[in-house]
Amino acid sequence: xxxxxxxxxxxxxxxxxxxxxxxxxxxxxxxxxxxxxxxxxxxxxxxxxxxxxxxxxxxxxxxxxxxxxxxxxxxxxxxxxxxxxxxxxxxxxxxxxxxxxxxxxxxxxxxxxxxxxxxxxxxxxxxxxxxxxxxxxxxxxxxxxxxxxxxxxxxxxxxxxxxxxxxxxxxxxxxxxxxxxxxxxxxxxxxxxxxxxxxxxxxxxxxxxxxxxxxxxxxxxxxxxxxxxxxxxxxxxx
Amino acid sequence: xxxxxxxxxxxxxxxxxxxxxxxxxxxxxxxxxxxxxxxxxxxxxxxxxxxxxxxxxxxxxxxxxxxxxxxxxxxxxxxxxxxxxxxxxxxxxxxxxxxxxxxxxxxxxxxxxxxxxxxxxxxxxxxxxxxxxxxxxxxxxxxxxxxxxxxxxxxxxxxxxxxxxxxxxxxxxxxxxxxxxxxxxxxxxxxxxxxxxxxxxxxxxxxxxxxxxxxxxxxxxxxxxxxxxxxxxxxxxxxxxxxxxxxxxxxxxxxxxxxxxxxxxxxxxxxxxxxxxxxxxxxxxxxxxxxxxxxxxxxxxxxxxxxxxxxxxxxxxxxxxxxxxxxxxxxxxxxxxxxxxxxxxxxxxxxxxxxxxxxxxxxxxxxxxxxxxxxxxxxxxxxxxxxxxxxxxxxxxxxxxxxxxxxxxxxxxxxxxxxxxxxxxxxxxxxxxxxxxxxxxxxxxxxxxxxxxxxxxxxxxxxxxxxxxxxxxxxxxxxxxxxxxxxxxxxxxxxxxxxxxxxxxxxxxxxxxxxxxxxxxxxxxxxxxxxxxxxxxxxxxxxxxxxxxxxxxxx
Ligand SMILES: Cc1cc2nc3c(=O)[nH]c(=O)nc-3n(C[C@H](O)[C@H](O)[C@H](O)COP(=O)(O)O)c2cc1C
Ligand code: SF4
Ligand code: FES
Numbered sequence: 001x002x003x004x005x006x007x008x009x010x011x012x013x014x015x016x017x018x019x020x021x022x023x024x025x026x027x028x029x030x031x032x033x034x035x036x037x038x039x040x041x042x043x044x045x046x047x048x049x050x051x052x053x054x055x056x057x058x059x060x061x062x063x064x065x066x067x068x069x070x071x072x073x074x075x076x077x078x079x080x081x082x083x084x085x086x087x088x089x090x091x092x093x094x095x096x097x098x099x100x101x102x103x104x105x106x107x108x109x110x111x112x113x114x115x116x117x118x119x120x121x122x123x124x125x126x127x128x129x130x131x132x133x134x135x136x137x138x139x140x141x142x143x144x145x146x147x148x149x150x151x152x153x154x155x156x157x158x159x160x161x162x163x164x165x166x167x168x169x170x171x172x173x174x175x176x177x178x179x180x181x182x183x184x185x186x187x188x189x190x191x192x193x194x195x196x197x198x199x200x201x202x203x204x205x206x207x208x209x210x211x212x213x214x215x216x217x218x219x220x221x222x223x224x225x226x227x228x229x230x231x232x233x234x235x236x237x238x
Numbered sequence: 239x240x241x242x243x244x245x246x247x248x249x250x251x252x253x254x255x256x257x258x259x260x261x262x263x264x265x266x267x268x269x270x271x272x273x274x275x276x277x278x279x280x281x282x283x284x285x286x287x288x289x290x291x292x293x294x295x296x297x298x299x300x301x302x303x304x305x306x307x308x309x310x311x312x313x314x315x316x317x318x319x320x321x322x323x324x325x326x327x328x329x330x331x332x333x334x335x336x337x338x339x340x341x342x343x344x345x346x347x348x349x350x351x352x353x354x355x356x357x358x359x360x361x362x363x364x365x366x367x368x369x370x371x372x373x374x375x376x377x378x379x380x381x382x383x384x385x386x387x388x389x390x391x392x393x394x395x396x397x398x399x400x401x402x403x404x405x406x407x408x409x410x411x412x413x414x415x416x417x418x419x420x421x422x423x424x425x426x427x428x429x430x431x432x433x434x435x436x437x438x439x440x441x442x443x444x445x446x447x448x449x450x451x452x453x454x455x456x457x458x459x460x461x462x463x464x465x466x467x468x469x470x471x472x473x474x475x476x477x478x479x480x481x482x483x484x485x486x487x488x489x490x491x492x493x494x495x496x497x498x499x500x501x502x503x504x505x506x507x508x509x510x511x512x513x514x515x516x517x518x519x520x521x522x523x524x525x526x527x528x529x530x531x532x533x534x535x536x537x538x539x540x541x542x543x544x545x546x547x548x549x550x551x552x553x554x555x556x557x558x559x560x561x562x563x564x565x566x567x568x569x570x571x572x573x574x575x576x577x578x579x580x581x582x583x584x585x586x587x588x589x590x591x592x593x594x595x596x597x598x599x600x601x602x603x604x605x606x607x608x609x610x611x612x613x614x615x616x617x618x619x620x621x622x623x624x625x626x627x628x629x630x631x632x633x634x635x636x637x638x639x640x641x642x643x644x645x646x647x648x649x650x651x652x653x654x655x656x657x658x659x660x661x662x663x664x665x666x667x668x669x670x671x672x673x674x675x676x677x678x679x680x681x682x683x684x685x686x687x688x689x690x691x692x693x694x695x696x697x698x699x700x701x702x703x704x705x706x707x708x709x710x711x712x713x714x715x716x717x718x719x720x721x722x723x724x725x726x727x728x729x730x731x732x733x734x735x736x737x738x739x740x741x742x743x744x745x746x747x748x749x750x751x752x753x754x755x756x757x758x759x760x761x762x763x764x765x766x767x768x769x770x771x772x773x774x775x776x777x778x779x780x781x782x783x784x785x786x787x788x789x790x791x792x793x
Contacts, residue, residue, distance in 0.1 A: 045542035046697045048737045060736055065542045087733045091702035124726060125706045150695060169537065169695070172520065174705050176695030 006072040021063040021074055022050055032076050033085055033114055036151040037064045038201055042160060047151060049085050049114070052076045060084075086120045094125040095174065096132065097146040098204070102214045105205030111149060112204075128174075135180070137187025140210055141199050143178065148206040150176050154198035166192040178206075239497040240505055241383055244374060247496075251375035256294040258334055261311040261363060265300040265449045266442075266481050268307035272324070276308045279324035283331045293334060296372075299450020301363040302351070303344060304603040311363065318344035349619040350601050355582070357590050358566045359606045362450035367485050370492040373453035379498055381572035385461050386506045394465035395421055398568065400576035402588030407433055407524075407561030408639065408665050409741075410587070410654040416558065419548040420466040423556040428468035430459050430510075431552070431559040433529060434475040434482070437521035438637030439688060441668035443592040444562035446604050448475070448482035451566070452489035456499065456512060458565030461572060463510045466558050471512040474529050476519055486514055521638075521692035525740050526559045528694065539694045540740035561666065563592055583609030587653035591664065597634075597671035598624050607652070614648040617671050628673040632756070636665030638685045638692075639745035641752025642678065661752040663745070678757040679764065682750045683711040689746035700743025703734035707750065720766050728754070 003014045008025050015024035020043070025032050035047035043064040051060040055073035063076070075081070092098070092111065100106050114120075132145035150169070155178065158167040166189055170179045180186045199207045210216070229235045239247075262268075262277040277295060284293050301309040306320035310330060319330060320342040329339025346352075356362075366372040373379070385394050399414025420428060432455060436444040448455060459471045475483050490512055493499040501509045515533050517523045523538040530551050532538035551557020567589060571579045580588050587609040593616070596602050600622030607616060613633055617623065624630050632642040635652075641662035643650065650656050654664050672681065690704035710727040713719040731747035738744045754761060 044696070045739060048697055048699055048739065051737055062542060062739075084733050084737050087729070088698050088737070091698055091706065094706065095702045126709055128705065149698075150701070152696075171695065172522075173690060173693035173695045173701055176701070 004068055004070045004072075006068050006070070006074065008074045009076055015068050017068070019068050021052060021054075021061070021066045021068055021072075024068050025063065025074075025076060030076060032063050033118060034064060035110060035114065035149065035203060036153065038153050038157075040161070041153060041156045041201070044152065044156075047088065047149075049088055051081060051084065053078060053081065082118065085118050089115050089118060089120040090123045090125055092149050093120075093123045094127050096128070096130060096148065103147060103205040104208045104213045105147075109205060110203035130174075132177075135186050136210060137185040138189075138192070138194070138210070139187070140194055141186070141196065141207060142210050142213065143186065143207050144205065144213075145177055146206075147204045148178055149204060150178070151203060152178075153201040153203065154178060154207055157197045157201040162193060162195050162197050164191050164193050164195070167198055241387070244379060244383060247371055247374045248377070251371045256292055257314075258289075258293040259313040260293060260295050260330065260334075261298040261301070261313065262295060263299070263301045263307060263309040263363065264297040264367075265446055266479075267300065267304040268309055269481065271307050273308040275324045276310065276322050276327070279327040280310070280330060283327035287331055289331065289334070293331075297366050297368060298364060299362045299367050300359070300446045300604050302354070302359075302603045302605065303601060305601060306342075306344065306603075309344070316346065318346055320344050348622075349615075350603075350605070350622070353611075353615060353620050354606050355590050355608050356606050357570050357579075357582075358447060358563055358592050359450070359604070360570070361454060362446065362604075365451060365453075367450055367452055368488050370453055370489065370496060370498075373451070377573065378453055378569070379457055381569040382457050382460050382464075382498070383504055385464055385572055386504050386508055391421060391465045391467065394461060394572070397576045398465070398571060401571045401579040402576075402583075402586075403564065403567055403571065403579065404587065404654065405561055406563035406567070406591070406666065408636070408663065410664060413560065413564055416548060416560070417462065417465050419546075420468075420556050420558040423549050425556040427470065427553075427555050428463075428466055429552045429555060429557040430463045430466065430468045430471040431530070431533065431547075431557055432459055432471065432473040432562060432565055433524060433526065433559055434473055434479070434562045435517050435521075435524035435529060436476065436479075436562075436666065437519075437524045437692070438666055438668045440594060440596045440670055441637060441666055442594045443604065443667040445479050445482050446594075447562050447566050447592070448479070449485055452482075452485045453493065454569055455486075455562055455565050456489055456493055458568035459512060460499065460503065460510050461568050462558055462560065462565065464508055466556075468558065469509050469511070471510060472515050472533050472552075473512060474515045474517055474523070474533060476517045476523075478519055483514060483516065490514070520694070521688075522694045522740070522742055525742060527740070529559070530557065539696045540742075542739060563667070584651065584653045586655055587664075591652065591667060593667045593669045595621050595669050595671070597669075598628065598630070598673040598676070599671040600625050609653045610651040612649050612651055613643065616652065616669070617648065621671065624671065624673040628675070630671060631674050631676055632672045632678070634662075634670040634672065634681065634749075635668065636663035636745075636748070637668045638688045639663055639741065639748055640665045640668075641748050642672070642681065642756065643752075644756040647756075661748065661755055663748070678753040678760045679711065679715055682753045683708065683715060685749035686711055686746065689742060693742060693746075694740075697737075697739040697743060699734045700738040700740075700746060703730055703738075703743070704746055706730055707734070707747065711750070714761060714764050717764050718766065719764070724761060724765060 002017045004017050005014045013028040033049045035049045045062040045065040050063040052063045053075040134144045136142040155167045159165050180189050281295050308322045310319045310322045332339045395417045403413040404410040522528050523532050525540045528538040528540045547557040590606050592606045634642045686708045690708045693700045695701045707730050735747045
């Protein structure tokens with residue numbers, strides 16, 4: 001494999017010829033924001049957060065699917081790019097119902113982290129407040145479409161890593177949503193292996209382990225009685 | 239079949255023709271206004287008059303002036319009858335024998351006909367689209383024979399290259415260049431795909447070609463397959479075109495029967511098969527990578543290019559994808575030579591372009607004109623201008639990816655570059671004329687609504703950006719927007735255009751941008767003069783309670 005030299009943000013770096021701009025930048029310690037990209041999954045260039053400027057191209061190119069080339073001059077962090085990236089995030093926040101305070105992923109959310117990192121501190125577009133449901137028919141996992149950003153990481157991990165092909169996208173445009181099998185409730189799926197990879201791949205709180213969501217905690221008051229009995233009556237068996 | 243058989247088929251067809259002929263338009267437009275009944279009634283009348291051995295009643299494709307259908311043309315009299323009803327059959331037959339019945343005669347000297355130039359549509363309205371012999375009689379399949387027998391594949395590519403033909407699907411990519419890329423890319427198999435998805439609102443050029451002259455498209459595809467080294471072709475047609483699909487099926491069956499498709503065409507070693515794939519009516523499936531995904535049986539969403547289909551298309555193999563009209567141009571180019579074709583049109587845009595003329599104009603229908611014709615000639619002479627003496631305000635080209643050209647730019651020649659300079663595009667051929675009564679902000683909203691509904695939803699700028707732009711346009715239309723909203727709209731246009739994944743999103747802002755460029759005052763006129771001050775509720779009529787802002791600011 002031949003190596004190529006290119007400049008990213010003014011730094012001369014060398015990279016293997018089959019690398020993408022994103023990989024080459026990462027190896028050189030340059031962070032490019034991403035959302036639909038997940039290490040180990042095939043890239044689809046859908047979120048457009050990773051777009052970079054390449055000298056000689058009048059189009060912005062998504063770093064995750066753009067191969068490096070000899071002598072390429074890449075800019076990853078111009079004012080224009082930062083502006084567009086903030087707008088992508090604004091559009092996402094306005095699109096569905098992202099309420100961090102009551103989200104299972106609060107503090108562990110890539111969308112939230114990116115908003116902080118890119119300085120997206122308010123949304124100038126009208127919130128759409130769509131009405132979406134939550135599917136908790138599966139015994140272990142749930143999906144809250146209100147928090148889905150349609151990155152399709154769950155779909156790709158389900159098809160290409162697990163090989164189950166349970167998750168898919170249905171609908172068009174803003175009506176797109178992640179579905180299970182033939183658009184049925186998750187609990188009735190016969191293809192789902194309950195591997196949980198989709199939950200691990202999800203960047204937000206859209207896919208979650210059941211029992212961890214806000215207000216899901218149920219108390220077991222008989223435990224109190226058990227402890228008291230154990231301590232005071234030395235009675236260990238209920 | 240060999241060359242002698244081909245010529246024999248042609249001669250037999252010509253020899254057995256009856257001296258008189260009534261060509262009845264049986265394309266979807268006239269069919270929907272009772273064309274079939276007109277044809278049946280004409281046939282009955284002719285039998286009744288005992289003229290069956292003298293008069294042929296021929297089913298043909300589009301006779302162009304769709305707004306006046308059902309249309310019937312009479313040969314050799316050279317008359318065109320408009321809005322023919324089944325009851326007119328008697329008069330039409332009488333007219334054959336120099337009777338002068340009550341018929342609405344079309345003026346064939348009118349610029350609508352005289353300023354047109356037919357290459358793609360040369361057989362449209364002439365040949366019977368359901369009989370291959372009719373096409374062969376019009377020199378059909380001679381070009382394929384010539385290519386297979388007398389040319390090397392690279393010479394075919396070269397001829398198309400020199401002709402200057404550019405893709406008619408919208409972007410105008412040089413066809414010869416695309417063919418040569420596919421020809422030079424190696425692969426176990428190669429494919430030729432015909433894009434007949436035609437999703438632009440108001441456009442029906444490709445449908446007309448398929449309904450009027452399907453064999454021409456098959457011949458063009460076969461020549462392309464020979465040139466690039468493909469053996470399998472697909473035609474991707476939208477399900478909304480049942481007649482086109484039926485005629486294509488008939489055409490493929492007949493071509494196979496005569497050995498013009500399938501194995502060993504013209505008894506050469508060249509094999510080419512064509513199959514039809516029916517789309518489910520998504521506009522985005524016209525985008526080439528989405529189309530290929532759909533042909534493969536996957537969800538029709540675009541993917542980033544490169545790799546382009548020419549390198550990695552169907553099942554990862556080199557794939558040539560061209561538009562219907564592009565393929566339809568190929569047989570005449572091979573028959574008459576690259577120089578002939580390159581002599582028509584302008585420096586950079588060669589040949590003709592078919593347009594579906596629609597909107598606020600006297601004569602709507604299908605037209606084919608040489609590239610470079612001024613827009614004014616098209617709308618004022620050919621189209622006859624706006625009805626009832628109204629003023630033309632703008633002409634929209636390129637559908638949802640295009641723009642509105644204002645009346646004071648009507649002298650612009652219609653070619654790829656000139657239209658782009660005005661913020662529009664050639665597009666696939668939709669041309670909508672607007673008069674004084676048209677509200678340009680509403681036009682922008684309409685197209686934005688279209689893009690919003692048709693966005694595939696894969697990338698964020700297009701999926702969520704079109705929703706927001708649409709909302710802002712609605713707000714402007716309701717008179718509730720401020721200057722800040724307009725700025726936001728322009729900011730979004732810029733962002734969606736520059737960051738979207740595919741052509742749909744990249745061009746979705748065009749109708750807004752072009753109306754803002756030429757009709758900005760219509761936007762400004764609708765803005766609220768006062769910014770909305772925080773905490774003051776807005777009334778449904780757009781005004782708001784409370785003191786004017788200046789005073790509110792003081793308190
Ligand atoms: C959203 C979108 C819709 C398109 N729809 C069509 C279509 O309906 N028909 C078509 O021929 N090309 C369409 N195209 C263009 C195709 O992607 C492709 O460029 C074309 O088929 C190439 O053929 P050509 O070189 O002969 O023009 C569309 C492109 C985009 C981005
Ligand atoms: S631009 Fe629109 S249609 Fe194209 S990939 Fe993005 S969402 Fe889909
Ligand atoms: S990470 Fe490249 S487009 Fe999403």
